[in-house]
Amino acid sequence: MTDVQQKANAAPVPDVGSAVPKRRRRLHPALVIAAGAVLVVALTYMLPPFRNYQLATMGAYFCVTAGLTVLTGLNGQLSLGHGALMATGAYTLALTQNKWVNLPLSFAVAVVVTTVAGAVIGLAAARLRGPYLAGLTLAVAIVVPSVTSTFDETFNSDQGLSVILNPPPETIPMERWQAWLCWGAALAVVLLLALLIRGRFGRDLRAVRDDETAAKLAGINIARTQVLAFVVSAVCAGVSGALFAVLAQSVSPGAFPLTLSLFLVMAIVIGGLGSLFGALWGAVLLVVLPTLAQSVGEQTGSQQLEGNLALVVFGVVLVVVMLAAPGGLASIPSRISRLIRRNR
Amino acid sequence: MKRTATAALAVVLLATAGCTNEGGGSGSSGASVPGVTDSEIVVGTHMPLTGPAAAGYSKIAPATKAYFDYVNANGGVHGRKISYKIKDDGYNPANTQTVVRELVLQDKVFAILNGLGTPTHTGVLDFLKTNRVPDLFVASGSRSWNQPDKYPGTFGFNPDYTVEGKILGTYVKENLAGKKTCFLGQDDDFGRDSLAGIEKVLGPVAAKESYVTSNPNVGPQMGALKAAGCEVVVLATVPGFTALSIGTAAKIAFKPQFVVSNVGADPTTVGKTLGAAAPLMEGLVATNYLPLNNDDANPWIQLFKKVNAAHNGNAEFDNNIVYGMSVGYLFVQALQAAGKDLTREKIIEAVQKNGFQGPGTVPLRFSAQDHSGYGGEQLTKIQGGKAVYFGTPYTTDDKDGPVAPYTGQAVAPPQSGVPAA
Numbered sequence A: 001m002t003d004v005q006q007k008a009n010a011a012p013v014p015d016v017g018s019a020v021p022k023r024r025r026r027l028h029p030a031l032v033i034a035a036g037a038v039l040v041v042a043l044t045y046m047l048p049p050f051r052n053y054q055l056a057t058m059g060a061y062f063c064v065t066a067g068l069t070v071l072t073g074l075n076g077q078l079s080l081g082h083g084a085l086m087a088t089g090a091y092t093l094a095l096t097q098n099k100w101v102n103l104p105l106s107f108a109v110a111v112v113v114t115t116v117a118g119a120v121i122g123l124a125a126a127r128l129r130g131p132y133l134a135g136l137t138l139a140v141a142i143v144v145p146s147v148t149s150t151f152d153e154t155f156n157s158d159q160g161l162s163v164i165l166n167p168p169p170e171t172i173p174m175e176r177w178q179a180w181l182c183w184g185a186a187l188a189v190v191l192l193l194a195l196l197i198r199g200r201f202g203r204d205l206r207a208v209r210d211d212e213t214a215a216k217l218a219g220i221n222i223a224r225t226q227v228l229a230f231v232v233s234a235v236c237a238g239v240s241g242a243l244f245a246v247l248a249q250s251v252s253p254g255a256f257p258l259t260l261s262l263f264l265v266m267a268i269v270i271g272g273l274g275s276l277f278g279a280l281w282g283a284v285l286l287v288v289l290p291t292l293a294q295s296v297g298e299q300t301g302s303q304q305l306e307g308n309l310a311l312v313v314f315g316v317v318l319v320v321v322m323l324a325a326p327g328g329l330a331s332i333p334s335r336i337s338r339l340i341r342r343n344r
Numbered sequence B: 001m002k003r004t005a006t007a008a009l010a011v012v013l014l015a016t017a018g019c020t021n022e023g024g025g026s027g028s029s030g031a032s033v034p035g036v037t038d039s040e041i042v043v044g045t046h047m048p049l050t051g052p053a054a055a056g057y058s059k060i061a062p063a064t065k066a067y068f069d070y071v072n073a074n075g076g077v078h079g080r081k082i083s084y085k086i087k088d089d090g091y092n093p094a095n096t097q098t099v100v101r102e103l104v105l106q107d108k109v110f111a112i113l114n115g116l117g118t119p120t121h122t123g124v125l126d127f128l129k130t131n132r133v134p135d136l137f138v139a140s141g142s143r144s145w146n147q148p149d150k151y152p153g154t155f156g157f158n159p160d161y162t163v164e165g166k167i168l169g170t171y172v173k174e175n176l177a178g179k180k181t182c183f184l185g186q187d188d189d190f191g192r193d194s195l196a197g198i199e200k201v202l203g204p205v206a207a208k209e210s211y212v213t214s215n216p217n218v219g220p221q222m223g224a225l226k227a228a229g230c231e232v233v234v235l236a237t238v239p240g241f242t243a244l245s246i247g248t249a250a251k252i253a254f255k256p257q258f259v260v261s262n263v264g265a266d267p268t269t270v271g272k273t274l275g276a277a278a279p280l281m282e283g284l285v286a287t288n289y290l291p292l293n294n295d296d297a298n299p300w301i302q303l304f305k306k307v308n309a310a311h312n313g314n315a316e317f318d319n320n321i322v323y324g325m326s327v328g329y330l331f332v333q334a335l336q337a338a339g340k341d342l343t344r345e346k347i348i349e350a351v352q353k354n355g356f357q358g359p360g361t362v363p364l365r366f367s368a369q370d371h372s373g374y375g376g377e378q379l380t381k382i383q384g385g386k387a388v389y390f391g392t393p394y395t396t397d398d399k400d401g402p403v404a405p406y407t408g409q410a411v412a413p414p415q416s417g418v419p420a421a
Helices: A001-010 A029-046 A049-074 A082-100 A103-125 A130-150 A174-198 A202-211 A210-219 A220-246 A258-270 A276-300 A301-325 A329-343 B002-018 B057-073 B093-106 B116-120 B123-129 B161-175 B189-202 B219-227 B239-251 B268-282 B299-311 B319-338 B342-355
Strands: B038-045 B082-090 B111-113 B135-138 B153-158 B183-188 B206-209 B234-237 B259-261 B286-287 B378-383 B386-395
Touching: A029 A049, A029 A174, A029 B268, A029 B342, A049 A220, A049 A258, A049 A276, A049 B093, A082 A103, A082 A130, A082 A220, A082 A258, A103 A130, A174 A202, A174 A220, A174 A276, A174 B038, A202 A210, A202 A220, A210 A220, A258 A276, A258 A301, A258 A329, A276 A301, A276 A329, A276 B082, A301 B057, A301 B234, A301 B299, A329 B123, A329 B299, B038 B057, B038 B093, B057 B082, B057 B299, B057 B319, B082 B135, B082 B319, B093 B111, B093 B116, B093 B123, B111 B342, B123 B135, B123 B153, B123 B319, B123 B342, B135 B319, B161 B259, B161 B286, B161 B378, B183 B189, B189 B234, B206 B219, B234 B239, B234 B319, B239 B268, B268 B319, B299 B319, B319 B342
Parallel strands: B038 B082, B038 B111, B111 B135, B135 B153, B183 B206, B183 B234, B234 B259, B259 B286
Antiparallel strands: B286 B378, B378 B386
8 A cells, every 4th residue: 555655656647648759859839839820821822712611621620629639539538429519519609690690709609508518428428438438428429410300499400500600801702711710719729728738637637548546546536637628628529510600601410410420530540549630630631531532433433422432431541540550640750750760 | 749740731731732723624715704615614513412312312413414415415505515513412511511612612613503402502502692603493492592682693493392382282172171181391491381381271280290301210290190180191201201101101000191292202212212012102192393204205205215315324214304304404595595605694694584495384483583493383193103193283472372273385395305595
């Protein structure tokens, strides 16, 4: 007993999470985000409108994949229901927006509502482990469509709601404005996440993931950490959903199907679990792969193939990446540099 | 970290910029109308080729394309060939946003033609309006397409669901008077507008139920209608749910007279879904406004069958193909009327001027104040596994106007099969 306590005192939590190979000098997240912002703005001026729209979609996806990778990769909680949390954010934005037509207010309300939803699910989730947790979140993903048809007066069933938007100022093209909006939100979300996981909270997350008993002995409140992680990632999903509502100018249950939740998990695994850059890769893939599948479908001349091909492409990429780079796409640069160093 | 950053951003760049310059080939013509060159007109559409709504509907766009190929083989329109880009949106409004943007911003189409679905197409109305893209002959009977003040470039094709509801209601009133009439409809504009039309004619129905496409089980609804003692059930359903309703009713020994909206009544599609139970459709009453696929004596069907054999891989000839080719015929008529110097304004002007005569059994009613499509329908009944027209066509409006028989004569297609200028 004393032995364990001594150990816990002597080697406090930081070491648990420092499996990251080699300590390179780390840039401050704010610098990386600032560079990203400059790059995005430059891109929006270089790219034609449709590419800007795709860029905007990537930004919207980036919010949710970043939150999910913190939850799943760093805290070890698997959620198959993040599509439903996105739907929560999207519907909240649509309802608020249609009432007051005030975008900042609608975003604020969407954040508040998804925080509450995340806290409710997170409280239940903190009592569940592994497959049981996956089952709970899966149920959440499936319940959403029934909610929209049960309360069809409010949510208008499968047809969904259209979102009233004031157009951006004449001088800014719609698609560029959308890209700014989505990436502004995404970069803010990611900066907050990066700052959050650098500090004590990040260590707590990893400690809970790696060994709950050890974490408890080190004085970490397990349940609180897990609920907080869930709430944080739920808010990210809510922001993402709200962005999608703005992009599509409509919300409907069909836009947040179960496959979306599964795609999100796949994307962060392919991208590199637990790394925010992995989440970026995931967001990029979520936009690029379906487009790729579509153009392949068009070239083979079978239009019926298109909708189904995206799944196949995703599966193949998942298998290839897991074989070639088990740490995901984000781990490739460090793997290469390690290889080079070893061969030197 | 830094290197990862650069790598990740490089990929974004590649992914986005890599294919920047593909498509967008509007070229030589002087005034540079998007999608129009001296030799080509590019138009696009969004359709559910996969997903829950694909049954039947996935055949529409290929049929339209086949008709365009036929026109192209006969010299095109004003010397231009029509190129039809079909994008699958899986009936998901979020995908519709993406594919329609791709068509307009990247492929630079001249117009969007026959985009299918109320929830899907609603989301792109504003986008098409701000980009001034003609949004022609939307494949749905929602009244949303008929807002000339708000959406000057959008025109419908189907008779709207209220018009249809009034005609179905009139049939029930005249032929099934005194019977207890009930309603099952989709839980959206389709079901609601249809019910509004029915109740305008019949007054309140005895019982009404609704379903959502995401839940393929109408057991509770049919049970409730049976318990209410319904003798006539009007269905505002898509083909899959027409089959489901008829099948479920038979299972619980509930045998009302079914009266079905035209969008869910194609005997081929519904019969295929019912499989061995297809004979349950016998006696089913529905509406239509285009020639029926099995009416071999009809010159339009002869023309469309010829086109189907030559340009559509001889696909199974059902009413979806008749629909798709009728849309193609109407669009070619509009192009002919817009003249040699094609612009977006000119085609909208031409459609508003109307005067098109095509396969429809009732006239189109386009004008500057009215952007809805066909103004009426005729009733069909399934006899011996085939739908046949009976009675006269009716026309009406979506307000309180009367349901009036239409006496005009149907026209035959031109000898060449291509409308003249």
